[in-house]
Amino acid sequence: MTTHLPNDQRSQLEDLYREMDPSALTPLWEVLAALVKPEPRPQAIAHRWSYDEARGYLMRAGDLISAEQAERRVLVLENPGIRGQSAITGSLYAGLQLILPGEIAPCHRHTQCALRFVMEGSGAYTTVDGEKAVMNPFDLVLTPNWQWHDHGNPSDKPMIWLDGLDIPTVRIFDTTFSERLDDKVHPETAPAGATLATYGGNLRPFRGSAADRRPAERPLFHYPYVQWRQALTVMAQSAAIDPHLGHALEFTNPADGGPVLPTISAHVRLIPAGFETRPRRATDGAVFVVCEGRGRARIGDTEVELRERDVFVVPCWQSLVLQADEDLVLFAYSDKASQQKLGLYKEESQ
Template sequence: MSLAQPADLAVTNKKAALKGLYDALYEKNMFPFWATSEGVDHDEIKQLMATSKAIPFVWSYTDIEPLLQRAAELVTMDDSERRSLILVNPGLAPKRASVSTMYTAYRLNDPDEIMPPHKHSPSAIRFGLTGKGNFTGVEGEDVVFGPGDMVLTPNDAWHNHGTVGGEQAVNLSVLDLPLVETLHAVHFDHKYTEMVDGKEVEKKVQTARFPSDYSQRIYGEGGLMPRFVDHKRGGGLSSPMYVYRWEKMEASLDAHKDWDGDPHEGIVIDYVDPTTGGPVFRTINFYV
């Protein structure tokens, strides 16, 4: 029979003591933040890196479009006013996110469907895909948009969605919802009211307060900006230009098609806040 040497005994005793310490910490909902070479059970680097992460993934529109049509047949506006298909990254499921900070969804609206206004703390855009009658009303500016047009619905700006013109239309929604969720700052408001004859009245459709071409008329010429309008509408936390038309972007791309462009990205043009030259939102940048 051999006896444990003092050094071996010290190691054994330390392991037992550490296990007791770790068990006590976990029981009290705490985590030991120090490196250890004793196995992996309490390796804080491994545990910190073990959180869910988005993985490379491709969603095909050939898969999405038939499902949008089936949803339109089975889910009416009486069932739900927000009939969208959300892209869920397999690495983040069941979290509603395409990447860790961004939410993406496809929406098909049948002819002349208009949803009531709402607002929320996440910032969002709608990008027209099919049909000429996609509709978004943003803070009193009624925007009808088609393929390639991008419409902003800034955080806390009242807006509503739908279609006009008697045909189906599909658009893509992008929001910074997962980021705002991480910051515990999500809120939605569905009770839209306007003052009518001195009384606050709940309404299902926003009253237009701006011309339908307001964004292009005020902000559509680079280097020129009228001084006689309020550029802080919708809270002033995003671009006050609510619609970016595809023909403008396409013309700019075509004007530079013979340029070498960036050696890695080619010809890239940003959508910008015309009042600052920065991104349209403080949380997301968009470009073509």
Template sequence: MSDASVTSDAPSNREAALKGLYDDIHQGNMFPFWATSTDVAHDEVQQLMATSKAVPYVWKYTDIEPILQRAAKLISMDDSERRSLILVNPGLSPKRASVSTMYTAYRLNDPDEIMPPHKHSPSAIRFGLTGQGNFTGVDGENITFGPGDMVLTPNDTWHNHGTVGGEQAVNLSVLDLPLVETLHAVHFDHHYTEIENGKEVEKKVQTPRFSENYSQEVYGQGGMMPRFVDHRRNGGFSSPMYVYRWEAMEELLDIHKDADGDPHEGIVIDYTDPVTGGPVFKTINFYVQMLRPGEKTLPQRETASLLLAPFRGKGYSIIDGDRHNWDQFDTIAIPGGCWVEHVNESPTEPVIFFGATDAPTQKALLLYKRWGRNQAGDLLRLG
């Protein structure tokens, strides 16, 4: 064989060998981590870029509420012990996730409808939207809550949900279940028991062990904390203050309504653990954000993913250059890495968001970063 024939056959032999190599890697459930521009089957660059990613999205409450009403008529507590509507991000479907680490769900309970206790490893909150009789019993503390109140149901803490007072009520939940699921650490338990006369007895309702106003009685005065109280009542998994009332948040917002605030965020107030001053959960945290009448925030980008629910007002956000309109009780998904601006078009009324962020997880892993742009468009490192 001449040198010329060997040379002419070499490219085709290499292509055949490459194809065989990629086929074997793919069939062996492996991934080749080297760059190539060759158009071959199972191309590693295409695989790398094809990973599912959350996209900016707005779920409209005007779509959600009628579905909740229909579900309430068709699905009884005999059919299921929970009746929630989970918001699934189109970029992550069919995974139960509104952004990569969290999901929001809406729950409507009919009058005086109480579900049995359960517990799980994901941490969760409930935020009241409508009705004064939303109910959560958590760790022996019965909590009735209304619009704007936030109730914690921490990791591995027994709790149950429902309504009291003879009227329907709607609340939204935020859970870190997608994060816990990624870590392969999800567990649920529905077998609630108590010890009575030395015997384990299954119960459908938790026996109260604390007063209904316990969280407020112990932690409701900022800067003062009773020393004789066990502040690790749930093993220290979360803030021991299980209910954060809207009245206190609204008063603080009113006090600061004329402050300069942050040009990239407006007025933001974090919910905190009264014992540590840190986030209410180790994995996710919650906050309220206010845009004053006519306020428009400067562009901001952060590595954390956000879920925002307009509690009051309406407006729009520019997310990675696209406009997203929102109204009261909608939910907005803002994946980490997106540039965001919020606009309150009303000349007279504020916009108030209820927000959730996975920043605590990212900060614990030293992954959190935040950028912004000034009026001139210059890039700023903010955090």
């Protein structure tokens, strides 16, 4: 409450607050300005995580605890503005997961939606409801909410990927459930790559036919780098560049053309060497991975250097400008899907 009050009135109000506090009552007028703000003022801040630094700590953890002991051997990327919440933005989680050669991360499922973006290694897999997606660098793999999933690494090299989940969003509603499968791995239900071959070419089986076995609302869960990078290259060769986004493509759900997960959207961008985007801000908090190239990002008043495999976060309503010293290829995920469903999303370009 910012209005200046006479001392006697303030004293009587404070007496009233003390008396009603045991009844779990509190005056809205004392907190209204903080609850209903003129514009977003997130507690999360702009930040960059060096992949090389994080990888060093992750490999040390690999020497100390197994994937099975940890269930998921992950280093959480905690936003410095909201430490202790296991969150990279107010609504999203991010973590770097390590699976060493020969390891299995046991099968479980949960109400949280998750994506995996591969940072390093080839030949490990994520199994979704009994079908393996064999992963390579910069592949996107989804584990939608309440679908069984486990991970394994039969290769001879470490496998590291970025986990992106809506854990803080689910926490708001107190609706977290999880289950573990009795076996470490899910029984095979289809050959590896069957879903990608069936649903990944802008075609799908006739609904209700014998081949139509994936969930109707979310049939595809593997988006390989070789496909999306080629699409981005072709787009850059023929399409006009957007001054605020560069060349940008959104990942879509082939069932309805919408976002890949109910609460999470994902996209990729190509910023050509020497190009600088114009300022743009949006209400979605976004997590970016540098797939290729070098450059800089100016996020509000914060500027960060960008190197391959580094991760950076752009909080809600923070202006973003990207500068590319070399062709800069970025992957990003955000809570745009949630915000659009709730009628909250807004963007602004300069």
